[in-house]
Amino acid sequence: MIHDVVIAGAGPVGLFLACELRLAKLSVLVLEQAEEPGSPLKRLPFGMRGLTVPTVEALYRRGLLDEISALQVSKDGARNKAAHWAGQPRQPGGHFAGIQFYQDRIDTSKWPYRLPGSAGSSMLVDMESLETVFAAHADAMGVEIRRGIGVEDVEQSDEEVAVRAGGKTIRAHWLVGCDGGRSTVRKLGGFEFVGTDPEFTGYSVEVELADPAQLRPGRHYTPTGMYTYAPPGTVAMVDFDGGAFHRTQPITPEHVQEVLRRVSGTDVTVTSLQLATTWTDRANQATTYRNGRVLLAGDAAHIHSPLGGQGLNLGLGDAMNLGWKLAATIRGDAPDGLLDTYTSERHPIGAQVLDWSRAQVALMRPSRSSRALGAIIRDLIETPDGATYFAERVWGVSLRHDLGNGHPLAGRSVPDFELVDGTRLGEHLKAGKGLILDFDASTPLRTLANRWGDRVAYIASAATDMLGLSAVLIRPDGVVAWTAEGNPNSGEAAQAASRWFGRPK
Known part of the structure; x- marks a missing residue:
């Protein structure tokens, strides 16, 4: 049997892409190296992700938004922004390197094609809820998912791709790597991956503290780094060590305590470590998202620090853009060059997000110049023009593809028109x-x-x-x-x- 498409990676991007391809009745096989879905780390507060306007619109247009929203708010401790900020003097709209912009400063009249009542507004969701809905939807649509099987080798010809996985050879017309920042498909597919080296090691940990009162809740920049504390024991830290610790040594309670004391400037004591992971601000991007019959999407195509939570949205945007173009190519009714527009449209957006991440790192550096620049950003972000600009970028409202059409709506997300029959x-x-x-x-x-x-x-x-x-x-x-x-x-x-x-x- 030869599949139309094999997708490496059963994360949100791979599953969403699989569903997009199944809309066209294609045969889709998803290979996932992990034996079981989900991870305890995804249930931490830092596992929450902000979905941008384009992502929310994509989920809405495919009938998934209500299900994701319902599952999210049904969970104990679900972080519903409207409920969380009810009665508060100001409602945040997002942040840039921890500097908040607020809803009351945003001038929505700058967005003439955002219609009242549209589904497209940003929202918070935990990764576990998102993957649960995507996996169930993929299963209902007939996507075949094989877990515990990772890609081992890739060979392609003009007609097909031979994927070696689980000791067997799987044949497909196309292969898409959605297998994360350390993508095997990207490495085996011969893609060039270029960018900038890390400046820090970031930590997301769940700990027990002997003296939690020594840490102030919230985000704090210090002379030696940054930490964010959510009582009773959830901590994120940034240690500007050039990324030296990331994935080089086991994460022990002693090491976490050492870094936390250095970054926070306290003598806080870690008594136990329940969960821990590290990350960096390394920012790299594939120079092209296609090499013959092998394509990349999500973190396989671009990686950056998780600051601002743009990575998930960027990957889901890749899937939404690629799915219908690859389906038309496989059906044989695609116009010449359609699949090449996947790279030409999505690569500039990815590059912009990587630079957005780098700019936030510049504000986080433990230096007087970064603190001075941060003070200027705080002043600007409090103005209507400043808050509107940051909302456009963080929420994705300003996203537009250059289609060569002069009308300002061309290349943008279509407004959610309310039709006369009451439907949208x-x-x-x-x-x-x-x-x-x-x-x-x-x-x-x-x-x-x-x-x-x-x-x-x-x-x-x-x-x-x-x-x-x-x-x-x-x-x-x-x-x-x-x-x-x-x-x-x-x-x-x-x-x-x-x-x-x-x-x-």
């Missing part, structure tokens, strides 16, 4: 197909959509707010490919449809 546009995107939304119900656009068969759906409906548009063409990933104001130009619409969906029937 996002509810009509679950099938993962292209879509023409025709506010004027013009016969030429209906005829045009029919030329692409089941690749492009058609909806004729007005909306409560059409933002001055008469029609939009939407890619399967929710990105606007073409817009019309006034009488739609069928020729332009056909050209845009051909660019993204190939030849008509």
Whole structure:
């Protein structure tokens, strides 16, 4: 048997990509080296992840958002932001290197294509909940997942990829590495991975302290590093040692105590160590996300420090962008060069996130110049323009692909229009197909959509707010490919449809 796609890695990115490919009825096999899903570390407070607007919109458009939200709020101690900050004087919107920006300073009028009532707003979720929902969804869609089997070798030809895993050879038309920052697929696939070396070792630990009152709750920058303390025993630390300790020695209670005392400037005592992991700010990116029939997504394609929680969102964005393009390529109806747009669209976004991470490290360095720069950022972030800028970047509101179309909405996430029947546009995107939304119900656009068969759906409906548009063409990933104001130009619409969906029937 030869699979359409083998995916290495059953984390959120690999599972979400598998589901995207199954929308196109492709045969998908996911290989996961770990025997069991989940990790105790993912249940720590620092295992919480902020989902950006593009991620929330992607989950909503695939019908997964309500399930993830319900599972999250049902858990004991779930961190629902609205509930947590109810009654507080100010509600944070996020942070940059620990410097908060607040909701009351954000000027949402700067975002004319964000419609009221849209599902796209940032939210917190724990990794365990996310992976539980993704795994169940993948299973329901018929994705085959084999755990305890890691990729051992890769050989590709012009027609297929031979993957050696678990002592057997598995054949597939395509292989996608979603197997993390130390990706075996990336190494075996011959990808160049370039970037910057680490400046620190970061620690996320769960400990028992003999004298917890010596540590102040919250995030604190010190002359020797940084620590964040969440009572009774959850600690994150940054030790500017050039990343020397990361994965070089066992993490012992004695070592954690030594680092914590140095970074915090206290003589706090660690009596036991329950959970611990280390990380660094090393920032690397593959120079291309495709080499022949082997592709990369998520941390396999780019790594950086977990500051700001951008890595998960970046990887899920990769999966949303890649899934429909790879499916069209396998079906044989993709236009020339469609799969190459995966790298050309996602690589610049990855590079921007890596630089965003590096900029935060610059503010965290234990130096007077970093503290001085931080003071300036605090002043700027308190202004409406500053808070709006940081919200755009942290929430992903400003994300736009350069599609060469002059309209400011082209290349952006389509607004979640409220249609006259009471439904919202996002509810009509679950099938993962292209879509023409025709506010004027013009016969030429209906005829045009029919030329692409089941690749492009058609909806004729007005909306409560059409933002001055008469029609939009939407890619399967929710990105606007073409817009019309006034009488739609069928020729332009056909050209845009051909660019993204190939030849008509």
